[in-house]
Amino acid sequence: MQQQPFSLEAFIAWGLELPLQAWKWLTVGSGAMQAAVVLGVVLLGWLLALPLKQAVRARFPGGMEGDLPLPRLARTLVRALPAMVSALLAAAAREGLKLSGYGGVLLDSVLTLLVVSSVIILGSSIIRSRFWRRCFATLAVIAATLHVLGILGPVMQVLDSVGFDLGGTRVTLLVLAKAALLLLIFFRLGGMASIFVERRLEGVSELTPSTRVLLSKTARISFYVLATLLALNSVGIDLTALTVFSGAIGVGVGFGLRNVFANLISGLILLMDKSIKPGDVIEIGGVYGWITELRGRFVSVVTRDGKEYLIPNEDLITSQVVNWSFSDSNVRLKVPVGVSYGTDIKRALKLMEQAVQGLPRVLLSPAPVALFLEFGDSSLNLELRVWIKDPQNGVANITSAINVAILDVFRAEGIQIPFPQRDVHIISE
Structure with a gap:
């Protein structure tokens, strides 16, 4: 049958007649x-x-x-x-x-x-x-x-006819579309399940923070792997056929995402050896603060001034890290003090120890200890050593409070803190 040529008049007539036919x-x-x-x-x-x-x-x-x-x-x-x-x-x-x-x-x-x-x-x-x-x-x-x-059936047949063979499995556009849809659904369900597991683990007080993070991350990874396997298996893709590309994909991922995987593995190592955990006070690369969260790729460290540093996990493995609260939260501070050469040293040392005993953050056991270290150029150099148990509340602020207390006591007792002095000899010609 010969196809009729397109006619604008016929198309307009059909458009006008369609509402009448529908109403009828x-x-x-x-x-x-x-x-x-x-x-x-x-x-x-x-x-x-x-x-x-x-x-x-x-x-x-x-x-x-x-x-x-x-x-x-x-x-x-x-x-x-x-x-x-x-x-x-x-x-x-x-x-x-x-x-x-x-x-x-x-x-x-x-x-x-x-x-x-x-x-x-x-x-x-x-x-x-x-x-x-x-x-x-x-x-x-x-x-x-x-x-x-x-026309949904014919369209699906067309999509199912375009594809390629992967091992013993026929992969078509329809199969890929179903796999993408199922993968999206299973991934979201896996994310919801992992959130549920994380919230349940937060209520288990017997677990340490690092153990809770390790278990939650392991559960999240397991759910995502299971979601991928379920999505591929649901559309009939033979999982053994994927081994054909596993070697090439592994090499490509190894070169392209080396740093990403290095951070992921480093994060698992940190969680397993428990060297870094949420709440610890650390110092690395000039950053001093406490850990608020462990992620798969980085660690969140918040400083006293509110800055949040995202430090890669690999840096915590390969660099020197000062953990102020790793095995014990007690930390000893050393505060240097200089007095004039005419000062009674024994009396000054005793006054320094007594000056800080009223400060709330300074521990009385171990007790504060004042030491005479050396003879300086312009002063007798002393040092006060005190212990605190809450480094997460800051070190500079308690050091400042200790200096103020010592200065008040020395001024009240007439002990002078000298400043550097130099003798200048002028020789005329």
Whole structure:
């Protein structure tokens, strides 16, 4: 049959006639009955969803706000209940129409739209990224549109015909699309499961902070590996076929991501040997602060002035690190003091020890000790050694308080702290 050439007049006439044909179909025969059924299904679904929403909200007396998985899933379920209930009613009505001998073209289309709407709403609680959420919604709408138009099957056949052989497995565009979708879903479910495990581990007081971090990171990695295997296995990809590329991929990853994997392995080593843990006070490369969090690639260190340094794990393995609270939180401070040559040394040493005994952060056991170190150029050099047990609260501030206390006592007792002196001899010609 010869194809008719495109005619703008015929296209305009078809566009004008289409609403009239649709109205005629909706107002006569089975079309009118299907339209009434659709309207009743949507209205009844909305009414039946109201008590179900109240039942879900009753399970959360404190409200469903927050970013935890269960409240977020409950909020999503409340939004999806009208579409889900309407979809169930539409499916039942369609089967009833089929048993009565009536077609259900309109009802089929509405059922497809309701199912897609429910899937999109439920997917919003699993897919957190706005970009991937929009991609998922767009693909769902396209699939629903193709199904309503009756061409979803042919399109899937075309996608299934384009591919390549990987070992003994046929990998097509349709298989890759299914694998990507399942991988996204399983990854999100794995992330939610790992968050649940982390929060449960936080409530176990018998575990040390480093052990909790190690267990949570191990659980997260295990969930992600399991999600990948499940996604590939669900679409029929033989996992043994992937060994064909494992060598080349391993070499490429080894060269391209060497530093990344070095930091990951270093992080696991730090967690296992417990040399660095959250709450420790460390000093590395001129950075002094306490560790707030251990990540897979770096360690977060917050200083006294509020700066947060992200130090790679590899640096903590290969560099010299001063851990002020590794095995014992008690730290000894050394405060140098100089007095004039005419000072009674024994009395000055005793006054220095007594001056700091009233400071709240200075420990009385071990007791403060003052020592006479050497004869300086302009002074007798003394040193006061004190112990503190909270280096995370700062070292410079307690050193300043010690200096102020010693200065007040020396001034009250008439002990002079000399300044450098130089004798200049002028020889005339």
